[in-house]
Amino acid sequence: MEKHAASAMNGSSLQDFSSGDVHVLDDGRSINDFIDDQIKTLQSEDSEEPFLVLDLQSVIDHHQQWLTLLPRVKPFYAVKCNNTPAVLRVLRALSTGFDCASKAEIQMMLNLGVSPDNIIFAHTTKPMSHIRFAAAHRVQTMTFDSEEELRKISLCHPKARLVLRIAVDDSDSLLRLSSKFGAGLGLVEKLLGLAVDRDLTVIGVSFHVGSGCTGSQAFQRAIADARQVFDIASVLGVQMSLLDIGGGFSGRDNFQVKFEEFADVINAALDKFFPPDCGVQIIAEPGRFYVESAFTLAVNVIAKKNCEESGPGGQIMYYINDGVHGILSCVVNDPAHPPIQLLPHRAVGVGEVRYRSVVWGPTCDSLDKVSDSAMIPELQVGDWLLVHHMGAYTVSLSTDFNGFERAKIFPVVTEETRRLLELRHTSA
DSSP states (O other): OHHHHHHHOOHHHHTTOOOTTOEEEOTTOOHHHHHHHHHHHHHHTTOOOOEEEEEHHHHHHHHHHHHHHOTTEEEEEEGGGOOOHHHHHHHHHTTOEEEEOSHHHHHHHHHTTOOGGGEEEOOSSOOHHHHHHHHHTTOOEEEEOSHHHHHHHHHHOTTOEEEEEBOOOOTTEEEOOTTTSOBOGGGHHHHHHHHHHTTOEEEEEEOOOOEEEOOTHHHHHHHHHHHHHHHHHHHTTOOOOEEEOOOOOOOOTTSSSOHHHHHHHHHHHHHHHSOGGGOOEEEEOOSHHHHGGGEEEEEEEEEEEEOTTOSTTOEEEEEESOOTTTGGGHHHHOTTSOOOOOEESSOOOTTOOEEEEEEEOSSSOTTOEEEEEEEEEOOOTTOEEEEOOOOSSSGGGOOOGGGOOOOEEEEEEEHHHHHHHTOOOOOO
């Protein structure tokens, strides 16, 4: 992997890459070893706060997979998915672009040294102050899907490079977006005409098939729709040069549709409708794909209640120190997130009885329920549970409701990856 990842790195970017909070694993040590050590450290400090471990190698591996399977498509990472600084710094070093949805996200990327040319302001309903901010900081590329958005842009950023977002069939997705964003094909000619009348520059088309897409043919249909928009634009004298195929890619190896299948369909559709010699740049906005599998959450059992029917086949209630107002917000906020699997950190004996368990979060909110049917061995107060695949729309949605602190994040790399990224490790 080191050799392959090295080919994906941008040497000049790496010279500026530094992080004081990245933990380097000594030779032979694993992330599980790091989790063990962190739990021991917390116990020695009379603490049991939840924490996340970020495997930066996973982010790099997914980037290499992207480059291998979608070589024509430049990824613009969706910052909203997870804005952990270590993730953003690694992706900058890997020379990805960035999909930002607000002036705060734009400022975050500019502060990390990202060029404005490597940012797309991919939000179709932007506050006018945010548009002016983008203009002042030379962020030129942004999306629109309505006449009103064109009017705002003409007033605040008339030199912007515009991308028309179209609504596409997202019926195969767990989280559908076209009911809120995107212009129907029937409005395309009107919107492009209005842009021409306002002397605005439209450079391309974007779409999003929805998050947690379960049908690869959705991309084929959407790319075909985009081709229609390019053809309409050509008739109007608008020469487009950019296609943004959005996101919707899971980052889990066990997702029901493999990334390889999506890539095969996308590559075939691009070759048919936008062949390599057509002069159109292809980009995408993956978020989950990069970070979903890179984060593991460790939580502590802080309370326990045995119900009357507890015993073999019975029920036990546990209270853990993260819940739906924290990292586990995905339980209620993210239809594209699979059911939570709570794994005991301790060793589980062969044949050990499992109980149907209700798992609550720590807050005073009765809706703060993580699971009402977790089948787990009996646990004691003070035991730890691990939850894998916790990188997508978790960190960015967590709160400190009731005063419960957000889970601390520990980025971890192997020594080989540290050398690859030229990171200087200092203890947290």
